[in-house]
Amino acid sequence: MAGIYIHVPFCYTRCSYCDFYKTTDQQFKDEYIKALCKEIDNQSAFLLKERIETIYFGGGTPSTLSVSELKIILDHINQYTSLKEVIELTLEVNPDDVNETYIKGIVELGVNRLSMGIQSFFDGHLRQMNRRHNAQQAAEAIQIAKENGIDNMSIDLIYGLPYMQFDEWQANVRMAIESKVQHISAYHLTFEKGTLYYDYLKKGKLKEVPEAASVKQFDYLVKELKNAGFDHYEISNFALPGLESKHNSNYWTGIKYIGLGPSAHSFDGTNRRWNISHVQKYIKALETDSAYYEDEMLTEVDRYNELIMLGLRTSKGFLMEAMQQFNTSIIQFFEAELTNQLSKSNVLVKNAFCCVAEDKKMITDRIISDFFYVEEE
Numbered sequence: 001m002a003g004i005y006i007h008v009p010f011c012y013t014r015c016s017y018c019d020f021y022k023t024t025d026q027q028f029k030d031e032y033i034k035a036l037c038k039e040i041d042n043q044s045a046f047l048l049k050e051r052i053e054t055i056y057f058g059g060g061t062p063s064t065l066s067v068s069e070l071k072i073i074l075d076h077i078n079q080y081t082s083l084k085e086v087i088e089l090t091l092e093v094n095p096d097d098v099n100e101t102y103i104k105g106i107v108e109l110g111v112n113r114l115s116m117g118i119q120s121f122f123d124g125h126l127r128q129m130n131r132r133h134n135a136q137q138a139a140e141a142i143q144i145a146k147e148n149g150i151d152n153m154s155i156d157l158i159y160g161l162p163y164m165q166f167d168e169w170q171a172n173v174r175m176a177i178e179s180k181v182q183h184i185s186a187y188h189l190t191f192e193k194g195t196l197y198y199d200y201l202k203k204g205k206l207k208e209v210p211e212a213a214s215v216k217q218f219d220y221l222v223k224e225l226k227n228a229g230f231d232h233y234e235i236s237n238f239a240l241p242g243l244e245s246k247h248n249s250n251y252w253t254g255i256k257y258i259g260l261g262p263s264a265h266s267f268d269g270t271n272r273r274w275n276i277s278h279v280q281k282y283i284k285a286l287e288t289d290s291a292y293y294e295d296e297m298l299t300e301v302d303r304y305n306e307l308i309m310l311g312l313r314t315s316k317g318f319l320m321e322a323m324q325q326f327n328t329s330i331i332q333f334f335e336a337e338l339t340n341q342l343s344k345s346n347v348l349v350k351n352a353f354c355c356v357a358e359d360k361k362m363i364t365d366r367i368i369s370d371f372f373y374v375e376e377e
């Protein structure tokens with residue numbers, strides 16, 4: 001079992017908080033698709049060998065690609081692996097790209113899950129974030145998708161926005177529930193280097209929200225979504241039962257995947273590889289058969305830290321037995337830290353799995369970093 005991630009780096013505008021690799025220059029689309037098909041050819045051995053169960057178009061903005069452009073990519077993949085075997089085919093879309101014709105077209109291609117970047121149902125927030133859509137377009141896009149064949153949809157929300165009042169966050173969560181989607185991802189705003197918001201933070205134009213406000217928003221989100229029947233299956237992700245993202249769940253459980261397109265990452269169980277984060281250099285490298293990625297073999301410490309990081313972000317946690325694969329010093333370090341975290345009631349061990357305690361989820365990142373093993377120089 002394996003997955004494919006396809007990075008579509010094109011966006012029409014830059015959102016103020018976003019540090020994903022993207023370009024607002026649309027002129028390289030045709031060459032990008034050609035290069036992507038070449039990369040698919042380069043990965044033919046993997047595609048012929050593995051059973052591909054999930055495909056995920058992420059970005060950037062995959063919905064900047066037309067239905068016929070998406071078809072070229074999927075047809076090319078279909079030469080090496082049967083798309084009929086794919087259980088989940090997700091496309092990230094921006095609300096303002098959604099219309100009846102587009103949704104019908106992608107459903108015909110086999111897309112059976114949408115991930116829509118809503119972020120907020122308030123025009124003021126959307127303008128502040130430099131999103132292209134407005135609140136009305138967000139609500140309409142969800143409706144159009146549902147009416148035209150999408151019955152598995154995720155929407156993204158952002159909390160921890162410095163200018164968002166608590167009652168606005170409450171309204172956003174309520175509107176997300178009322179929109180009757182099957183999956184909700186909610187991310188706390190982070191100020192990443194290279195973004196407009198990072199500059200604003202440095203210049204004092206924006207301030208991080210106090211931790212107490214973040215915790216209040218997160219607690220409200222968790223409580224309301226649980227009441228509405230959603231499982232909180234990963235720190236930022238909530239799904240109606242059985243409708244978790246299969247593709248992302250596979251990342252968290254260490255299943256193999258290939259990443260295609262600029263900046264995409266791949267993992268084959270032991271090796272991690274990452275493509276160059278530059279669309280023109282990516283195209284050129286594929287055209288000239290030169291290097292377009294770097295890779296590294298995961299060390300034992302990398303594998304331990306990865307198990308901790310991915311496992312503790314999920315509500316199930318990681319299987320304690322998995323620790324047996326590591327050397328004595330890692331196991332001893334883990335056991336000492338486990339005792340420490342158990343004494344603070346930050347984690348619990350349940351049915352042979354170690355997970356973060358329900359009321360400590362907001363400090364998951366801190367708990368994970370305490371568990372990280374750092375090799376001495």
Ligand code: SF4
Pocket residue numbers: 010011013014015018019020022059060061094117
């Ligand atoms: S958030 Fe999405 S649409 Fe906005 S710039 Fe980033 S990748 Fe593009």
